[in-house]
Amino acid sequence: MAEITPMMRQYLEIKDKHLDKILFFRLGDFYEMFRDDAREASALLNLTLTHRQDEPMCGIPYHSAASYIRRLLEAGRSIAICEQVSTPGEGKGIVRREVVDILTPGSLVEDNYLGTSASNYTLAVHVGPSQGAVAVADLSTGEFQATAFSTVGWKDALARELQRFLPRELLVSAELVRDEPSFAALLVGFPQTVVTTLEPWRVEGQNGYRRLLEHFGVASLQAFSLHEESPEAVPAGALLDYWRRGNPGRSLGHLRHLTVFRPSDSLQLDADSARSLEITANARDGSKAFTLFEVLDRTCTAAGSRTLQSWLKFPLVETGPILWRQDRIESLVRDSTLLVRLRKLLSGILDLERLAARLALDKASPRDLVGLGTSLRRALELAAVLEQHPEGLLFLNDLTTSDREALEREAGSLARTLLADPAPQLGEGGLIQSGVSAELDELRNLRDNSQQVLESYLAEEQTVAGLPQLKLKHNRIIGYFFEISKAKLDNPPAHFQRRQSLLGTERYSTTRLRELEDRLQHAEERIFTLEKALFLDLRNGLKLQLPALGAVAALVAQVDVLASLAQVAQNGSWVRPLVESGSELLLEDARHPVVEASLPAAFVPNSVHFHPSDSLFLITGPNMAGKSTYLRQTALIVLLAQTGSFVPCSRAEVGLVDRIFCRVGASDHLAKGESTFLVEMQETARILRQATARSLVIMDEVGRGTGTRDGFSLAWAICEYLLETVRAKTLFATHFHELTALRHPALSNFSMAVEDDGREVVFLRKVVAGASDNSYGLHVARLAGVPGSVVDRATAILESLPPEQGLPGSQTARRVQLDLFAAEPQPDAVRDRLRELDPDNLTPLQALTFLAQLRETAFS
Numbered sequence: 001m002a003e004i005t006p007m008m009r010q011y012l013e014i015k016d017k018h019l020d021k022i023l024f025f026r027l028g029d030f031y032e033m034f035r036d037d038a039r040e041a042s043a044l045l046n047l048t049l050t051h052r053q054d055e056p057m058c059g060i061p062y063h064s065a066a067s068y069i070r071r072l073l074e075a076g077r078s079i080a081i082c083e084q085v086s087t088p089g090e091g092k093g094i095v096r097r098e099v100v101d102i103l104t105p106g107s108l109v110e111d112n113y114l115g116t117s118a119s120n121y122t123l124a125v126h127v128g129p130s131q132g133a134v135a136v137a138d139l140s141t142g143e144f145q146a147t148a149f150s151t152v153g154w155k156d157a158l159a160r161e162l163q164r165f166l167p168r169e170l171l172v173s174a175e176l177v178r179d180e181p182s183f184a185a186l187l188v189g190f191p192q193t194v195v196t197t198l199e200p201w202r203v204e205g206q207n208g209y210r211r212l213l214e215h216f217g218v219a220s221l222q223a224f225s226l227h228e229e230s231p232e233a234v235p236a237g238a239l240l241d242y243w244r245r246g247n248p249g250r251s252l253g254h255l256r257h258l259t260v261f262r263p264s265d266s267l268q269l270d271a272d273s274a275r276s277l278e279i280t281a282n283a284r285d286g287s288k289a290f291t292l293f294e295v296l297d298r299t300c301t302a303a304g305s306r307t308l309q310s311w312l313k314f315p316l317v318e319t320g321p322i323l324w325r326q327d328r329i330e331s332l333v334r335d336s337t338l339l340v341r342l343r344k345l346l347s348g349i350l351d352l353e354r355l356a357a358r359l360a361l362d363k364a365s366p367r368d369l370v371g372l373g374t375s376l377r378r379a380l381e382l383a384a385v386l387e388q389h390p391e392g393l394l395f396l397n398d399l400t401t402s403d404r405e406a407l408e409r410e411a412g413s414l415a416r417t418l419l420a421d422p423a424p425q426l427g428e429g430g431l432i433q434s435g436v437s438a439e440l441d442e443l444r445n446l447r448d449n450s451q452q453v454l455e456s457y458l459a460e461e462q463t464v465a466g467l468p469q470l471k472l473k474h475n476r477i478i479g480y481f482f483e484i485s486k487a488k489l490d491n492p493p494a495h496f497q498r499r500q501s502l503l504g505t506e507r508y509s510t511t512r513l514r515e516l517e518d519r520l521q522h523a524e525e526r527i528f529t530l531e532k533a534l535f536l537d538l539r540n541g542l543k544l545q546l547p548a549l550g551a552v553a554a555l556v557a558q559v560d561v562l563a564s565l566a567q568v569a570q571n572g573s574w575v576r577p578l579v580e581s582g583s584e585l586l587l588e589d590a591r592h593p594v595v596e597a598s599l600p601a602a603f604v605p606n607s608v609h610f611h612p613s614d615s616l617f618l619i620t621g622p623n624m625a626g627k628s629t630y631l632r633q634t635a636l637i638v639l640l641a642q643t644g645s646f647v648p649c650s651r652a653e654v655g656l657v658d659r660i661f662c663r664v665g666a667s668d669h670l671a672k673g674e675s676t677f678l679v680e681m682q683e684t685a686r687i688l689r690q691a692t693a694r695s696l697v698i699m700d701e702v703g704r705g706t707g708t709r710d711g712f713s714l715a716w717a718i719c720e721y722l723l724e725t726v727r728a729k730t731l732f733a734t735h736f737h738e739l740t741a742l743r744h745p746a747l748s749n750f751s752m753a754v755e756d757d758g759r760e761v762v763f764l765r766k767v768v769a770g771a772s773d774n775s776y777g778l779h780v781a782r783l784a785g786v787p788g789s790v791v792d793r794a795t796a797i798l799e800s801l802p803p804e805q806g807l808p809g810s811q812t813a814r815r816v817q818l819d820l821f822a823a824e825p826q827p828d829a830v831r832d833r834l835r836e837l838d839p840d841n842l843t844p845l846q847a848l849t850f851l852a853q854l855r856e857t858a859f860s
């Protein structure tokens with residue numbers, strides 16, 4: 001084994017502190033990787049693995065590092081960038097090197113690493129003995145939030161927040177990952193999330209609270225509704241600590257506020273419901289294709305698009321803020337000229353939030369600042385347009401007059417100082433306009449007009465010394481010099497210093513010539529240094545305006561979302577829903593916003609009307625008739641209404657709901673090792689346990705995942721429980737036609753209209769009152785391309801079966817209901833079982849199972 005060189009020793013020392021990262025070790029114009037890092041990177045990046053003194057290594061040129069870094073980050077790896085921090089030859093020994101930046105998937109701020117303008121969240125979780133919390137932040141925009149939960153339900157709470165934010169990185173204590181075997185299963189539905197484990201002490205105790213105090217520069221966190229014991233402070237502080245360590249020496253000044261929220265502050269959706277409603281990510285590949293967000297996103301700015309997502313993540317539960325948004329959307333829908341004007345101004349505004357983030361982290365490039373300047377001017381123009389609007393549309397929020405004046409000044413100074421198309425990098429000149437610094441102008445003059453400067457000096461000397469024959473020459477040995485023939489010069493001027501004496505000629509220098517030469521030689525270098533210093537002054541000055549920048553960025557984003565929602569409403573003829581605190585739900589001629597947008601043929605509108613006395617609508621109808629679409633559109637429209645948006649209906653009245661539950665189809669749970677039916681029942685249990693009379697419940701084909709008899713019994717019992725106990729507004733779609741025998745004053749039956757002339761079946765996609773009586777399964781099988789002979793055989797089998805084979809007949813079913821709620825004494829076996837029951841120690845799932853068994857016992 002070769003002896004370790006001093007450089008390799010330095011490498012190993014640094015690497016030792018960053019074992020979980022790929023270390024990019026700067027060597028001249030390359031970043032080199034060694035040993036395991038080299039093996040891994042060469043495989044991931046398809047680079048040639050070489051060896052240096054037996055050490056595996058591979059390298060990438062410094063100038064093209066960005067694309068390699070991006071690929072490693074996409075592969076979920078983190079990178080420590082180690083730079084040379086002293087110049088070769090300075091001091092003794094080898095060049096000093098330090099890690100100057102740590103790039104992890106969740107802590108990126110540069111557009112070329114981030115790829116898209118979507119939010120890039122990091123979520124930190126803490127689970128304490130009785131309470132836990134998550135904190136979530138986007139370092140690239142400064143968004144920072146936290147919420148607490150009780151430890152009993154921490155997995156549901158974590159899943160809910162993971163689904164809400166879809167973080168790129170999850171910070172968690174190594175202990176939790178180790179001690180909680182189901183932790184990996186929790187993450188199955190979140191392939192984009194990279195897990196980073198932290199030493200347990202970093203995500204517990206009161207360090208978090210102290211870090212927050214320090215970060216916000218305050219003596220107490222009362223303003224954030226936090227105290228020393230608040231669980232939210234723990235992961236929030238852990239996040240700050242993590243990023244501090246990754247950005248040595250930099251402030252995180254753009255994380256200006258920590259929003260502490262409670263789930264009940266907004267319309268609540270658990271992880272499964274949010275996933276199956278496909279609000280911001282589709283259930284298939286997690287992309288935004290065919291989502292509600294895709295339909296609504298007509299924003300012109302990146303920050304607007306992110307804010308729209310965040311509105312959808314936190315639908316409102318109070319009428320006041322909903323009306324505020326509706327009023328503004330309505331004004332914009334009515335005033336198309338204003339809408340067009342605002343959208344035009346918006347479309348020239350760059351991502352102010354990310355620009356501010358890079359500014360805070362000292363990562364804003366010269367081009368960033370030029371973009372910031374032009375975007376600021378446009379944003380201020382936008383504010384002025386809103387302010388002048390006769391309807392008082394201005395919603396400047398936190399943007400005060402003094403903020404606006406300060407930003408006006410900064411935009412002016414950016415426009416006056418920086419070149420319109422500056423060099424991409426610092427330290428290579430090409431940044432600052434002329435007229436900004438007299439010294440810079442002089443240096444540039446010197447560089448650009450060096451010949452002229454020298455010649456004018458020569459002319460000066462020729463006149464002053466009375467030596468018109470004096471020449472100015474240059475060679476590599478002595479540099480610039482004056483030359484004159486000996487014959488012409490008897491008595492050299494006193495300030496002439498002889499440099500060389502040749503045959504017939506004398507060579508002289510002067511202090512001024514040497515100075516000029518020195519300045520010329522160093523002009524370029526000094527120009528670079530001075531331009532950089534001027535740029536950094538400008539950047540540091542701008543940093544003082546981070547709060548005002550944050551306020552203007554928020555204003556732009558908000559106007560953009562409102563304009564986008566107005567545009568969508570205008571294009572699709574959506575209406576303003578009447579939102580109120582009552583419990584009515586009326587959606588006339590409602591359409592599914594996503595299906596409608598993607599359907600080549602016309603979408604058939606359907607209405608839904610829950611009077612305050614209605615609770616459960618049972619929707620029967622064959623597969624493919626449009627049941628799921630109807631159910632989901634109802635949920636999505638309620639969600640839209642509570643987001644403040646207009647809705648795709650001809651008329652709408654929405655009594656505010658507290659939660660939406662959506663239980664549909666099987667999803668990806670097989671990967672978690674759970675049976676589809678178990679998951680279906682877990683979700684059902686959650687709904688029965690958590691839904692309130694103010695909730696909206698969507699249940700599609702519950703009971704399908706088990707045997708027909710079990711499934712039917714469960715569906716029946718669940719409907720009864722929903723009607724008797726929960727009393728939420730429920731849309732319950734089922735292919736168990738026998739369920740329509742269920743009777744209750746708060747229940748109504750609907751079905752999907754089908755035209756059937758005995759041979760041909762046409763789905764009309766129309767919801768009509770009353771139950772359906774045929775499943776048309778064979779028809780759907782034929783539509784799906786099942787061979788005709790199979791369908792014919794199935795038809796023959798069906799015809800040979802006794803009616804409703806395998807299920808309790810509807811008469812029996814009705815008796816179940818009557819018996820269970822009747823006052824008469826029950827058969828003894830049933831009574832015995834009931835007597836043994838300890839309702840206090842029963843989970844909803846056990847209750848459901850018990851109920852099914854009870855039924856079996858009663859009728860066996």
Ligand code: ADP
Binds near residue numbers: 605624626630
């Ligand atoms: P079900 O739940 O009854 O099996 P779906 O709701 O999945 O049926 O609808 C099946 C297909 O019918 C959808 O993919 C959609 O293309 C079409 N569809 C559903 N509802 C409508 C409608 N109201 N108007 C037009 N097409 C519809």
